[in-house]
Amino acid sequence: MKDIQYSESFERLWQEESEIRTRMQNKLFCITFLICNPMSAIAFLLSGDPFFYTLITAHLLSGVIILGYMFLHYKKVISGQQMSYYAFVTLILFYAFLLSRPHLSYVQSCLNLTLAVIFAGLVLRWPLRYSLVISALGLTLYPVSIHFFSNTALLKFFEQGGLFVMIAHCVFPFVTQLNYNKDKREFYFRYTLQQQNDALEQQKTIAEEATRAKTDFLSMMSHEIRTPLNGIVGMVYLMMQEEESDEKSSDLLKTMKFSADHLMAVVNDVLDFNKINSNHVVLDPQPFNPFDFFDILKKTFDPKANEKGISLVFSIDSRLPPQLVADRVRLSQVITNLVHNAIKFTEKGSVTLDVTEVARTHETVTLDFKIIDTGIGIPKSEQAGIFEIFTQVRTKTHSDNASGTGLGLAISKELIRLFNSEIHLESDEGEGSKFFFRLSLPFSEVAAEKKRIVRDAVATVNPAVRVLVADDNKTNLILATQLLKRKNIFYDTAANGQEALDLFIRNRHDLVLMDLRMPVMDGFESTALIRELDPAVPIIALTASAFENEKERAMASGFSGYLIKPFMPQDFYEYIFPFLG
């Protein structure tokens, strides 16, 4: 394996690490010899060998010295590795001395010495220089002391097991080094992995911050654009309703409304995508009747499909339960996007929404949604990026494409992600497209209650009601009051929270429409003060804020409802009429 170049800082870290790792082994090494050495002398006693007396004295003495090293280590004067190293050196000196004493047989001593080296090789993790010194001492001192200080022949020692002692000493440095390097390498990989992780973590934080900054910027910008846009769209709507406008200006108004609507759609899509993408959207599952749901959806598309002369088929599995629990608004947004595209990119043939039940447990039902068209299809080369933002295929050749924002599929994909699923596409150029996804939704066998829909045309309001509108933006104020005027509802206007409070004290309105951000006194404070006077009066927050948490804050601060600007006149009426009884 290629040698690793360890950095200085790593070496330092490794020294500390290896000291900690080998703490137990070093102690175990010393304690084993403290106990086993005197025990090994007993064998000589039992066999009546007078060598026992020399042996036990030497072992007790070496034991005292080893205890001294252990004490020094305990006092942190020497490291654990130094302790075991000094202990081994001491032992070798003693062993050399003992080998030079008269021996009837070397067999027992050689066996003990070989076992000692094998044991040391197994437990010790030393730098190479330590084990080299130990082996060099063993390999030289044993034969030398036998040869010069004992009258026994050296040959006898080798014949009776000395050879194994020598071999064990030769192998010892390799074994310790192998173990030591293995541990060091492992630690190195862990260390570099940790460093990489730290670096990645840092990069991730930077990237997340950048994304958040981008999202916040886009949200702020779209929000800022939305407020004046609300005024433009509303005013155009009001002007179009003025009967006296002549044909030419009405055409101009229509064009203006088309552009304003389109701009509004783009801004809303950008905001929506941002909100979902930055996890600001939490699904709000509510029970609903799936058959009614698909029925209403189909009705909204029928005119467009009829106009293009294509057939629109909603094939809804009749086995579906009468009540599903899901975020209906978001689900309808996905289906709307897909069906809208399918109709847009199909000139002849059909567009089909197919919903099939594929599985059911006690709690959930699994549904397959397919949106199939016989339109122009999407070339394979374009399919990979089709769910990315601002992707539009064949913008030059297909004139209808100009009205898209390139965000619909990206939003749909993100929404389906929120539903814990994935959206897929199968298509071939000229062969039509099939978008499909699978959802597991909670259900009930009890039919969901029908939602009461307030229709502009049928809703009637008690003519005596009085509404207070508080908004510091003049355009918004005019728009809201014009809409009220058209329904002959009396109103007062206030340009800030304080004025709203004063007017409310005087006139005790039946409904308050309150902008949240206003000078002098904001909508939250003003609402709190009005609530003290009248806990029951409905107060609806009017805001252009796209941030979900502001809605929660408003609802927790005593508001009765929350209406996001810009609103279409129809939505405005539908929202406020129920509050007016």
Ligand code: ADP
């Ligand atoms: P857009 O608002 O432009 O429709 P989308 O994200 O909804 O944005 O769609 C991106 C692009 O994918 C479209 O511009 C179109 O080129 C292609 N596309 C989407 N749906 C279909 C379809 N059913 N048939 C053909 N092309 C489609």
